[in-house]
Amino acid sequence: MLSTLIFLAVISILVFVHELGHFLAARLFGVGVRSFAIGFQPTVWSKTVGQTTYKINAIPMGGYVALVGEGDDTEDNLDNKHFRKDQYLNNKLWWQKIIILIAGIMFNFIFAALVLVVLSVSLHGLSGFVSGWQLYMHVTGEVVIGIGQFFGGLFSGGGLGDVSGPVGIAKILGDAATVGIGQVAFLSALLSINLGLMNLIPFPALDGGQIMVVIIEQIIGRPLSPKVQGIINMIGFGALILLMVIVSVKDVINLF
16 A cells, blocks of 8 residues: 555656646747646646646546647637637747657656755765766666667567566555655656656657657648547557556566
């Protein structure tokens, strides 16, 4: 029970940090934000401030920022009646779109760096600032290598290796909690780096995939069909869910 609660708390924090990056960048460039939600529906709390509805949903396994003019969202959508045309994401410059998409990733990296630096400073005083930054760089490098090995094994038939899904991560965090808050904070930073790097991958339904779409549209000089984008994202999202299920089953088997 403790491991589950810690896992949900950590995931909620990391998702909040990630979506906050998208939200602030969207606001910076004047993109309308319909909603900022932590978790998935049903909604247990909401409050509308200005044009944006802030939500806390019942299933704390993700979150989202709903931007006006994102994907197949058009002026025909009745939810957009309060927004001006210049607030639509699809009317912004290509580089502004990329900054908005990459902002969530950057916030995950910044969060991880802050956590590791604070941990190091708390242990070694101000002299720990440099060692904390060095630790962040080292951990990021190790995560890059780990992700590369994972996909290398996946496409070469080598299997899933030591990768963990939600069940495995919850157990690891629960075990860390018995050691102390510092260990949980370290693992949270590790997960934040992992979340950021995974979202950089140019795969449908991930930020990296959406960035790739923006680049392709800039090269061909026209937007891709919203219907085509929807199909690609649906296939990509389905593949991610399937992978998560497979890894979770592997985690459960390893518990016994």
